[in-house]
Amino acid sequence: APSRPPNKRTVRWQLRCRARRRQEEGLRGAMGVWKRLLEARRRFALMDTRAREELEASFELHDTDGDGLLSSAEVLACVYELGLGGWSDAERVEALRLCAAAAGLQEGADLGGAR
Numbered sequence: 516a517p518s519r520p521p522n523k524r525t526v527r528w529q530l531r532c533r534a535r536r537r538q539e540e541g542l543r544g545a546m547g548v549w550k551r552l553l554e555a556r557r558r559f560a561l562m563d564t565r566a567r568e569e570l571e572a573s574f575e576l577h578d579t580d581g582d583g584l585l586s587s588a589e590v591l592a593c594v595y596e597l598g599l600g601g602w603s604d605a606e607r608v609e610a611l612r613l614c615a616a617a618a619g620l621q622e623g624a625d626l627g628g629a630r
């Protein structure tokens with residue numbers, strides 16, 4: 516027997532279900548970001564005073580546009596200033612990969628101020 520096309524009521528119900536799924540996925544993504552932010556703040560609070568002050572000073576120095584956020588190039592410059600950029604070529608590549616991953620960029624993306 517040939518199948519009938521769905522009626523308007525069924526289509527509306529399917530569209531509402533899809534919209535609700537997308538909304539729930541967005542909320543889960545936002546909650547994940549929120550949890551990572553809370554964890555980062557907790558780890559920052561547990562740092563010793565000297566390390567926290569060094570990190571704050573480096574952040575202030577490299578936040579060149581003063582928006583309170585670091586661009587991927589600013590993060591990379593901050594990483595190098597803190598001595599986390601690596602000594603060997605392999606370590607430098609890994610530092611670039613981690614910065615790109617943290618920024619949500621594709622592997623091999625240009626981070627700007629790469630050294």
